[in-house]
Amino acid sequence: MQRLAKIFFLILTSVFLQVNILSGQGTYSPYSVYGLGSIEGNSIGPSKAMGGTGIALMSDRYVNMSNPASYSGIDSLVSIFEIGAFAKYTSFSTSREQQSLVNANLKYVLMGFRVSPWLTTSFGFAPYSSVGYNINTTAQVDGTLATYKKTYTGDGGVNQAFVGGAVQIFKNLSVGVNAAYLFGNITHEESSDVFSFALKDVTTLSNLDFRYGLNYHFAVKDFGYYLGLTYENQKKLRTSNETTITTGSGTTTLEDNYYKFAIPRTYGAGVAVTKNFFKAGIDYERSLWKDIRFKNSEASTRNSDRISLGVEFPSQGYNKGTGKMIIYRFGAEYRGSYLLIKDTPVNYYAVSLGAGFPLRRNISIINVSLEVGQNGTREKGLFRENFVTLNLDFSLRDLWFIKRLYE
Amino acid sequence: MKGTGEGKLMRQIYSSPKISAIMSVVLLSGTLIISSCTKIGEFNIGANFFDSKTNLAAVDTFTAKVSTATLDTVLMASLSSKVALVGTYNDKYLGYVNSEAYFDLAYESFTKPDSHSVFDSAAFDLVYSKYYYGDTTALMTINIHQLKEQIAPVTGGSLYNITHFDYSPESLGTLKFYPNPTSSDSTMRLHVDAFGEDLFNKLINNEDEIRSEEWFADYIKGFVLVSDSSQSNVVLGFKADDSHLILKIYYHTDTGEAEKQELDIKMGSTEHQFNHVKNNLTGAPLEAIKANDGVLSSDKSDNKAFLQGLFGYVPKIQFPTLEDLLMSGQMKILKAELIIEPEIDSYEIVDLPSNIVLYTSNLAYNNLTQVKNDNGYQVTGTLTKDKVYRDLTNYTFDITHFINSQITNGYFDSRVGILLCLSSDKLRSTLDRLVLDCTNSHVKLRVYYLSY
Numbered sequence: 001m002q003r004l005a006k007i008f009f010l011i012l013t014s015v016f017l018q019v020n021i022l023s024g025q026g027t028y029s030p031y032s033v034y035g036l037g038s039i040e041g042n043s044i045g046p047s048k049a050m051g052g053t054g055i056a057l058m059s060d061r062y063v064n065m066s067n068p069a070s071y072s073g074i075d076s077l078v079s080i081f082e083i084g085a086f087a088k089y090t091s092f093s094t095s096r097e098q099q100s101l102v103n104a105n106l107k108y109v110l111m112g113f114r115v116s117p118w119l120t121t122s123f124g125f126a127p128y129s130s131v132g133y134n135i136n137t138t139a140q141v142d143g144t145l146a147t148y149k150k151t152y153t154g155d156g157g158v159n160q161a162f163v164g165g166a167v168q169i170f171k172n173l174s175v176g177v178n179a180a181y182l183f184g185n186i187t188h189e190e191s192s193d194v195f196s197f198a199l200k201d202v203t204t205l206s207n208l209d210f211r212y213g214l215n216y217h218f219a220v221k222d223f224g225y226y227l228g229l230t231y232e233n234q235k236k237l238r239t240s241n242e243t244t245i246t247t248g249s250g251t252t253t254l255e256d257n258y259y260k261f262a263i264p265r266t267y268g269a270g271v272a273v274t275k276n277f278f279k280a281g282i283d284y285e286r287s288l289w290k291d292i293r294f295k296n297s298e299a300s301t302r303n304s305d306r307i308s309l310g311v312e313f314p315s316q317g318y319n320k321g322t323g324k325m326i327i328y329r330f331g332a333e334y335r336g337s338y339l340l341i342k343d344t345p346v347n348y349y350a351v352s353l354g355a356g357f358p359l360r361r362n363i364s365i366i367n368v369s370l371e372v373g374q375n376g377t378r379e380k381g382l383f384r385e386n387f388v389t390l391n392l393d394f395s396l397r398d399l400w401f402i403k404r405l406y407e
Numbered sequence: 408m409k410g411t412g413e414g415k416l417m418r419q420i421y422s423s424p425k426i427s428a429i430m431s432v433v434l435l436s437g438t439l440i441i442s443s444c445t446k447i448g449e450f451n452i453g454a455n456f457f458d459s460k461t462n463l464a465a466v467d468t469f470t471a472k473v474s475t476a477t478l479d480t481v482l483m484a485s486l487s488s489k490v491a492l493v494g495t496y497n498d499k500y501l502g503y504v505n506s507e508a509y510f511d512l513a514y515e516s517f518t519k520p521d522s523h524s525v526f527d528s529a530a531f532d533l534v535y536s537k538y539y540y541g542d543t544t545a546l547m548t549i550n551i552h553q554l555k556e557q558i559a560p561v562t563g564g565s566l567y568n569i570t571h572f573d574y575s576p577e578s579l580g581t582l583k584f585y586p587n588p589t590s591s592d593s594t595m596r597l598h599v600d601a602f603g604e605d606l607f608n609k610l611i612n613n614e615d616e617i618r619s620e621e622w623f624a625d626y627i628k629g630f631v632l633v634s635d636s637s638q639s640n641v642v643l644g645f646k647a648d649d650s651h652l653i654l655k656i657y658y659h660t661d662t663g664e665a666e667k668q669e670l671d672i673k674m675g676s677t678e679h680q681f682n683h684v685k686n687n688l689t690g691a692p693l694e695a696i697k698a699n700d701g702v703l704s705s706d707k708s709d710n711k712a713f714l715q716g717l718f719g720y721v722p723k724i725q726f727p728t729l730e731d732l733l734m735s736g737q738m739k740i741l742k743a744e745l746i747i748e749p750e751i752d753s754y755e756i757v758d759l760p761s762n763i764v765l766y767t768s769n770l771a772y773n774n775l776t777q778v779k780n781d782n783g784y785q786v787t788g789t790l791t792k793d794k795v796y797r798d799l800t801n802y803t804f805d806i807t808h809f810i811n812s813q814i815t816n817g818y819f820d821s822r823v824g825i826l827l828c829l830s831s832d833k834l835r836s837t838l839d840r841l842v843l844d845c846t847n848s849h850v851k852l853r854v855y856y857l858s859y
Contacts (some may be wrong), residue, residue: 001602029453030450030454031453033457092452092453099452134450135453135454136454137454139459139463139464140463141464141465142462142464143465143466152454190459196741196855197461197741197857245857247739247740247741248741248742248808249739249808249811251806252739254737254859300457341456
């Protein structure tokens with residue numbers, strides 16, 4: 001009875017959080033005007049503190065989304081309910097000026113638990129990509145010398161609601177798959193307050209997407225060695241579009257634009273080493289964007305790479321080895337851009353550090369991480385983003401399968 | 408059952424549903440705070456990444472076709488404005504304009520004066536209404552005449568400004584004065600002693616004429632205030648209601664100490680109070696308007712168009728070339744402004760109207776429809792007065808909603824014309840006027856449109 005109540009409560013919370021995530025702003029960057037926007041990547045929680053590394057690591061006290069095969073690491077006695085949020089400060093600079101803002105929102109809701117000795121599942125809701133920008137320009141009134149303020153805004157993105165499962169085939173080998181329903185809408189709007197007009201272009205996207213993963217691990221003496229592989233196929237997204245123009249005298253629907261959106265084929269590989277509570281890993285991912293075309297005249301695509309490395313170790317002191325120990329992490333990441341704007345790539349570099357704090361009397365953990373980095377460049381009329389992101393991840397764990405001692 | 412990893416350590420720990428619940432609640436409230444936390448300011452970095460899909464343009468080179476029309480007298484039914492207009496004004500724009508004010512007196516059961524009373528004098532009180540039309544510097548002469556027939560509405564139940572009644576040529580009284588309509592101490596007395604004495608005697612003797620309403624009305628008939636225009640050039644307004652325009656009879660009692668007394672007879676029904684106006688357009692630009700069925704194009708009236716109250720002259724503006732704009736592909740009109748300029752020297756003596764409103768009408772000019780805004784109110788003009796650069800003085804009207812409602816069918820009927828008008832009450836009770844300059848681009852339609 002208690003368990004049912006708990007399940008109900010958790011589902012209710014998930015739904016509420018999902019609705020919240022959908023209505024909030026996932027990102028802010030003028031670079032997100034292209035294609036599907038800023039691509040989020042698959043690292044969450046503790047991975048974020050390690051530069052996004054996680055392909056070779058197993059889920060233990062968190063759901064490791066980087067590799068579906070990692071779910072096999074979830075403890076049989078524990079169900080994990082995980083929720084993440086972020087707050088980001090970004091400073092944008094061109095060769096001539098500088099502006100900045102703060103952006104915060106919820107990010108994801110995940111659950112994971114073991115169904116049987118060889119099968120673990122997870123499901124959840126996380127962003128795939130997001131679009132956000134609000135830019136003012138000065139436009140001229142044709143036929144006069146007067147100018148007016150024209151605003152370009154964009155919001156939306158693609159979300160994923162997924163169900164994943166990992167099967168432990170042998171003692172050393174797990175394979176897993178995430179089946180995700182990708183859905184969302186992206187709005188681009190061009191408007192003026194003074195003249196009361198707005199041209200709004202809303203595209204709704206959806207499709208199913210599968211991501212596969214494999215994890216092979218073995219132990220030599222005290223050390224554990226892991227190898228992870230992931231693969232995601234290229235997928236076209238089904239789209240429908242509505243373009244409207246609104247003025248003081250009403251709204252007219254224009255002929256729909258037809259945009260092609262797709263997610264690229266992605267390969268990932270990672271290696272990791274563990275000993276006791278120490279972990280270190282390296283990730284590499286390659287996404288084949290070359291075949292995907294954008295409609296914008298200024299932008300083109302190229303294949304992109306991501307490399308990261310990360311380390312995790314426990315605090316020394318009398319709590320080491322207990323449920324009360326604090327875990328420290330740090331890492332670094334490089335993402336080569338898939339976007340070429342005026343033939344110039346928009347590359348991403350970041351270093352991160354963080355820690356996991358267990359909550360007293362309880363087996364839940366709060367993971368905090370700080371990422372500092374930069375994206376883009378000031379050359380060729382582009383701009384650079386320097387950012388500091390604080391990520392918060394609550395990993396609520398619950399013992400579902402243990403009987404109370406006094407019952 | 409045995410778990411793996413850390414589960415071994417936890418087996419003795421109680422499962423804790425309360426904590427889950429508390430954590431969920433904490434998170435729920437945390438989410439509300441976080442999602443309202445995003446601050447996105449106004450940016451311009453990144454502006455060069457956008458291909459604009461819209462283009463905003465302004466055009467004001469439409470040809471304006473302007474004429475002066477005359478509103479049907481049906482629309483000009485006299486309004487009991489409670490102002491009596493008397494006087495004559497003449498200038499080169501609207502010619503010679505004259506007004507006579509008609510009214511009668513109200514019957515009451517009058518208090519019979521004491522039989523030993525002695526008549527002193529009688530006078531009508533004239534109180535300025537502060538309205539005037541013209542030049543107040545010259546000496547003004549006003550005469551009051553008694554009518555030969557009673558004031559009665561014509562067919563339709565209204566009095567019109569063209570209605571008039573016969574009056575006896577001899578005046579009952581004359582007042583000469585220098586007009587000062589804006590002064591606060593503003594009551595003048597127009598003496599009518601001979602008439603007053605006659606009425607006083609009837610009151611003392613309790614004669615038939617003062618004992619019934621019907622007899623009284625037939626005896627009084629009514630009055631008209633007429634001005635002598637030889638020296639003055641102004642039309643003045645006087646308050647005309649039951650507390651002004653009163654006939655006051657002054658007498659004293661003849662017993663012991665002479666006690667001064669006063670008997671007041673108030674103005675009659677406001678429906679019987681109206682102003683009769685006439686004009687003479689000889690030598691003025693609108694001279695040919697009557698012969699031309701009440702409509703005269705601006706190129707035949709010295710490139711001017713005219714608005715005047717009481718006579719019902721209204722400028723009519725058409726833009727036959729507006730339709731060309733609508734041919735230019737996918738577009739929407741965001742704003743349409745009508746900008747008009749008054750003729751430069753035409754408001755030196757007579758002020759510009761403070762409020763001009765827009766109507767459209769049928770071809771007989773007897774049925775007007777208001778030109779409205781988005782919010783359902785009639786469009787009124789915004790007057791910009793520039794004292795230094797007089798050619799920057801203009802009225803601007805926002806007719807966006809009107810133009811958009813005209814083109815909903817995809818075309819614009821160029822026969823549709825906009826009439827410039829005074830508000831309904833001013834139109835029927837004042838001589839307010841506007842002389843419109845119709846030469847090149849002084850009547851302008853400026854349209855802002857968006858193409859996409």
